[in-house]
Amino acid sequence: MESSPLLTVNRLSKTYSTAKGAPVQALQDVSFHIRKGECLGLVGESGSGKSTLSRLLLSLERPDSGEMYVHGVPLNGLTGKALRETRKQVQVVFQDPHAALNQRLPIWRSVLEPLDNYPDVTPPFLADVRPNRRETAAKLLEMVGLLPEHLDRYPHELSGGQKQRVAIARGISLRPDLLICDEPTSCLDVSLQAQMLRLLKRLQRQLGLSYLFISHDIVSIRMMSDRILVMQEGRIVDQFPSDQILSEERHLYTKQLTAAVR
Numbered sequence: 443m444e445s446s447p448l449l450t451v452n453r454l455s456k457t458y459s460t461a462k463g464a465p466v467q468a469l470q471d472v473s474f475h476i477r478k479g480e481c482l483g484l485v486g487e488s489g490s491g492k493s494t495l496s497r498l499l500l501s502l503e504r505p506d507s508g509e510m511y512v513h514g515v516p517l518n519g520l521t522g523k524a525l526r527e528t529r530k531q532v533q534v535v536f537q538d539p540h541a542a543l544n545q546r547l548p549i550w551r552s553v554l555e556p557l558d559n560y561p562d563v564t565p566p567f568l569a570d571v572r573p574n575r576r577e578t579a580a581k582l583l584e585m586v587g588l589l590p591e592h593l594d595r596y597p598h599e600l601s602g603g604q605k606q607r608v609a610i611a612r613g614i615s616l617r618p619d620l621l622i623c624d625e626p627t628s629c630l631d632v633s634l635q636a637q638m639l640r641l642l643k644r645l646q647r648q649l650g651l652s653y654l655f656i657s658h659d660i661v662s663i664r665m666m667s668d669r670i671l672v673m674q675e676g677r678i679v680d681q682f683p684s685d686q687i688l689s690e691e692r693h694l695y696t697k698q699l700t701a702a703v704r
C-alpha cells in the first residue's frame with residue numbers, strides 16, 4: 443500500500459498586483475502531492491511560477507486561495523508555535539548561496555543557525571555530537587564534503603560551490619520532512635553542477651528526505667526526480683514519472699522543454 447502524502451497541495455492560486463498594468467496570475471489552481479522519500483521535480487521556464495510556489499510552501503507569502511497540508515496538517519494561516527513547527531519541517535536551499543549566508547558570521551556559526559533556532563531539536567543523525575556546537579557544525583560540514591578547516595572561514599573565503607555546500611548543510615540540519623531545492627545549481631559552474639546533484643541525491647537517501655526539486659534545466663530535473671511536474675504560466679500542464687519524460691504522450695510544452703535531449 444502506498445504511504446499517505448507528506449505534502450498535499452490543493453488548487454493553489456496567487457495573483458500579484460503591479461503598480462502599472464494588469465495583475466499577474468503567478469499560480470492558477472495548482473494541485474499535486476509529494477510522498478515520503480520522493481523527489482518531485484518542478485520544471486518550467488522563467489516566470490512560470492516556480493519560486494512563487496516555493497515561497498507559499500515556506501509560509502513566506504500567503505495564497506489567495508487553495509490549501510497546503512504537511513502530514514495532513516493545514517499550512518494556511520498558521521501563526522506562532524504552529525508556524526514555527528512547520529518551518530522546521532519544510533526547509534530550503536536557494537539558488538544563490540552567497541545571499542543565503544550571513545557575511546559577518548564564520549561558517550560554523552552560519553551552519554548552526556537553524557539548530558540554534560530550535561535548541562530542543564536533536565535529529566537522530568546528530569545525536570552523538572549535538573551537545574557540542576563546534577562538533578555539530580563539523581559533522582554537518584563533513585556530511586556535505588567540507589573540512590574542519592572551513593569552520594572558521596567567512597563566506598567570502600569560500601568558493602561558490604563550497605558556499606552552496608554550507609547552504610545544503612543548513613538545509614538538512616533539522617532533518618526536515620521536505621527540502622525545497624530552488625534552482626540549487628544554477629549559480630554554479632557547469633563542472634560543479636553534477637557534483638552538487640550527486641551530493642543532494644546521497645543526502646536524500648542517507649537521511650530519507652523528500653525533495654521538491656525546482657529547476658528550469660531539464661537534465662538536472664530528470665537526473666534527480668522520481669516524478670516531474672511541468673509548469674507553464676502558473677499552471678501545471680503535465681505530470682508524469684521521470685522515465686516517461688520522452689514519451690510521445692507528453693504535452694507539447696514538455697516536448698519543447700525536452701527538445702534538446704530528445
Ligand SMILES: Nc1ncnc2c1ncn2[C@@H]1O[C@H](COP(=O)(O)OP(=O)(O)OP(=O)(O)O)[C@@H](O)[C@H]1O
Binds near residue numbers: 466492
Ligand atoms: N512580488 C511580486 N510582485 C509582482 N509580480 C511578481 C512578484 N513575484 C513574482 N511575480 C510575477 O509572478 C510570475 C511568476 O514568478 P516566479 O518568480 O514565481 O517565476 P519562476 O518560475 O520562479 O521564475 P524564475 O525561474 O525566473 O525564478 C512572474 O510573472 C513574475 O513576474
